Amino acid sequence: MQRSQQRAETPPGHVVVIGGGIAGLAAAHRLVATGLRVTLLEATDRLGGKLMTGEIAGVQVDLGAESMLARRPEAVALAEAVGLGDRLQPPATATASLWTRDALRPMPKGHVMGVPGDPAVLGEVLSPEGLARIAEERDLTPTPVGDDVAVGAYVADRLGREVVDRLVEPLLGGVYAGDAYRISMRAAVPQLFEAVKEGGPLLDGVRRIQERAAARQQTGPVFQGIAGGIGTLPAAVGDAVRAQGGEILTETPVLGLTRTETGWAVRTDTRTITADGIVLATPAWSAGTLLAAESPAASAELSGVEYASMALVTLAFRRTDIEAYEALSGRSGFLVPPVDGHTIKASTFSSNKWQWVADAAPDLFVLRTSVGRYGEEDHLHREDEELVAVSLRDLAAATGLTARPVDTEVTRWIGGLPQYPVGHLTRVARIRDEVAKLPALRVCGAVYDGVGIPACIASAHRAADEIASEIIATPTLVRGTGSEAGQ
Known part of the structure; x- marks a missing residue:
C-alpha cells in the first residue's frame, strides 16, 4: 500500500517539445497520451510550420502543404484521432499532366x-x-x-x-x-x-x-486532403494536446539547452524551464545551434544539411472568365521539367483537385503555382507582383489562360525543404548516434525520415516513444516538476 501511494505521489516526468510544426505537435500528442507532462515551445506566433491556411478572395485555402500520403497510416490516423476523420477527402481528380516539349502531355x-x-x-x-x-x-x-x-x-x-x-x-x-x-x-x-x-x-x-x-492489393486513395485545408490539422492537434493537459506556448523562442543533475534546463527569452526530457522538432540549423554546447558532433552534422526555398503563388479567377480554356478542365494540374526553361515548376488547379474548394467558391476558379528549386532561388527575391506576373506568363503559355485574377496571394517558404543528397541517411544515423549519448533527448522532423507529413509524424512518434520509455524506465530522471526560474 505504501509503495502504491509512493508511485501515485511521484510527479510525472516533464518533457519539453521544441518546435510547433506537425512533427512537434505529433510528438506532444503522443507524449501526453502516456501521462507525461508536456510543454511545447514554438518561436513564431502560430503552429503548423509548413502547414498553413489563408484566404484568397474570401475562400480558405492551403498556403503550404495541401495533401498527405494516405497509403501510409500515420497522418490519416492522427487526423482521425483529433476529430478530423469526417473531413478527410481524396482528390476529386488526380489527372495530372506534364508541361514539356511545348505542350501539356498526360x-x-x-x-x-x-x-x-x-x-x-x-x-x-x-x-x-x-x-x-x-x-x-x-x-x-x-x-x-x-x-x-x-x-x-x-x-x-x-x-x-x-x-x-x-x-x-x-x-x-x-x-x-x-x-x-x-x-x-x-x-x-x-x-x-x-x-x-x-x-x-x-x-x-x-x-x-x-x-x-x-x-x-492496396485499395483506397493514394493521397488525402482535409476539407478546409491540411493547414487545419495543426490547430486540431494543438487543441487535443491542451485537452489532455499539455501546455503550448507560442512566441517563445528557445535560446539554449543545458544539462543539469536531474535533466535539462531550457532557456527561453523570458525564463528557464526545467525538464526531464527534450524533443527537438526544429529545422536542422536550429537543432544544430541548440545542440552546439552539449553535442558538438551532432551540431556539426546538422549544420551541413542544406535546404531549398520556394514560393507559392495562389490565384483566384472568375469562372466566367476562364470557361473558354479547355486546358484547365478535368486536370488536377501539371508539373514542369526544369530542362524546358520555364519559371514555375508546377501548378495545382485547386478548384478541380479539391471538391471542398469548388464547393466553397462555386463562382471562382482557384489555382496555384510554385516557384523556386534548390540552387535556383533568385526568383524568390522578386516582388510579389513580379512572381504573380511570371506565373501568369507561364500559365498562359501552358494553358492559353489570359484572364486576369480577381485576387492573388504569394507565400514564401524560405528554407522550406531539407535536401537529401547521397549519403543523407548515413548522416542521419550519425546524428542519432550522437544524440543518443545525451540523456532523454531525441530529434524528429523532416530532416530525418522523409519530408512528407506521414514521415514527419512517424519520426515524431519514434522520438516520443523513446523519450517516454527512457523517462519511465529511469525513475531518477522523473524528478523535475516543470519549475521555472528567472521570471
Missing part, C-alpha cells in the same frame, strides 16, 4: 517516381531518340550503387538523361524542390534502391516493384 502511368517499367508509357513525353536510348539498357554493363547513389545519375546512366530531365526531375522536384542528380536514391526512393541492388536491368527492377505492389 502524366505517364506505370512508373516509380518517373522511372518506367514499360517504356511504351513514355511515348508522348520522350522524343524518339529518348525512347531509343531506353532500349539500349539491356546491353549495358551493370552500374554499381554501393551504399547509396543519386537517383538522377543512376537513371541517366541506365536509361538516358531524357527520362531524368523530363519525368524523374519534375516528380522528385515536386517533393523535395531539389536536383534529381543530387538526391539520394536510398533516402528518397528506397524501394527503387533495394530493387537495383538485387541486380539486373533497371526496367526489370521497376516491374518487380510494381508486381509486389499489385500483390499487396
Whole structure:
C-alpha cells in the first residue's frame, strides 16, 4: 500500500517539445497520451510550420502543404484521432499532366517516381531518340550503387538523361524542390534502391516493384486532403494536446539547452524551464545551434544539411472568365521539367483537385503555382507582383489562360525543404548516434525520415516513444516538476 501511494505521489516526468510544426505537435500528442507532462515551445506566433491556411478572395485555402500520403497510416490516423476523420477527402481528380516539349502531355502511368517499367508509357513525353536510348539498357554493363547513389545519375546512366530531365526531375522536384542528380536514391526512393541492388536491368527492377505492389492489393486513395485545408490539422492537434493537459506556448523562442543533475534546463527569452526530457522538432540549423554546447558532433552534422526555398503563388479567377480554356478542365494540374526553361515548376488547379474548394467558391476558379528549386532561388527575391506576373506568363503559355485574377496571394517558404543528397541517411544515423549519448533527448522532423507529413509524424512518434520509455524506465530522471526560474 505504501509503495502504491509512493508511485501515485511521484510527479510525472516533464518533457519539453521544441518546435510547433506537425512533427512537434505529433510528438506532444503522443507524449501526453502516456501521462507525461508536456510543454511545447514554438518561436513564431502560430503552429503548423509548413502547414498553413489563408484566404484568397474570401475562400480558405492551403498556403503550404495541401495533401498527405494516405497509403501510409500515420497522418490519416492522427487526423482521425483529433476529430478530423469526417473531413478527410481524396482528390476529386488526380489527372495530372506534364508541361514539356511545348505542350501539356498526360502524366505517364506505370512508373516509380518517373522511372518506367514499360517504356511504351513514355511515348508522348520522350522524343524518339529518348525512347531509343531506353532500349539500349539491356546491353549495358551493370552500374554499381554501393551504399547509396543519386537517383538522377543512376537513371541517366541506365536509361538516358531524357527520362531524368523530363519525368524523374519534375516528380522528385515536386517533393523535395531539389536536383534529381543530387538526391539520394536510398533516402528518397528506397524501394527503387533495394530493387537495383538485387541486380539486373533497371526496367526489370521497376516491374518487380510494381508486381509486389499489385500483390499487396492496396485499395483506397493514394493521397488525402482535409476539407478546409491540411493547414487545419495543426490547430486540431494543438487543441487535443491542451485537452489532455499539455501546455503550448507560442512566441517563445528557445535560446539554449543545458544539462543539469536531474535533466535539462531550457532557456527561453523570458525564463528557464526545467525538464526531464527534450524533443527537438526544429529545422536542422536550429537543432544544430541548440545542440552546439552539449553535442558538438551532432551540431556539426546538422549544420551541413542544406535546404531549398520556394514560393507559392495562389490565384483566384472568375469562372466566367476562364470557361473558354479547355486546358484547365478535368486536370488536377501539371508539373514542369526544369530542362524546358520555364519559371514555375508546377501548378495545382485547386478548384478541380479539391471538391471542398469548388464547393466553397462555386463562382471562382482557384489555382496555384510554385516557384523556386534548390540552387535556383533568385526568383524568390522578386516582388510579389513580379512572381504573380511570371506565373501568369507561364500559365498562359501552358494553358492559353489570359484572364486576369480577381485576387492573388504569394507565400514564401524560405528554407522550406531539407535536401537529401547521397549519403543523407548515413548522416542521419550519425546524428542519432550522437544524440543518443545525451540523456532523454531525441530529434524528429523532416530532416530525418522523409519530408512528407506521414514521415514527419512517424519520426515524431519514434522520438516520443523513446523519450517516454527512457523517462519511465529511469525513475531518477522523473524528478523535475516543470519549475521555472528567472521570471
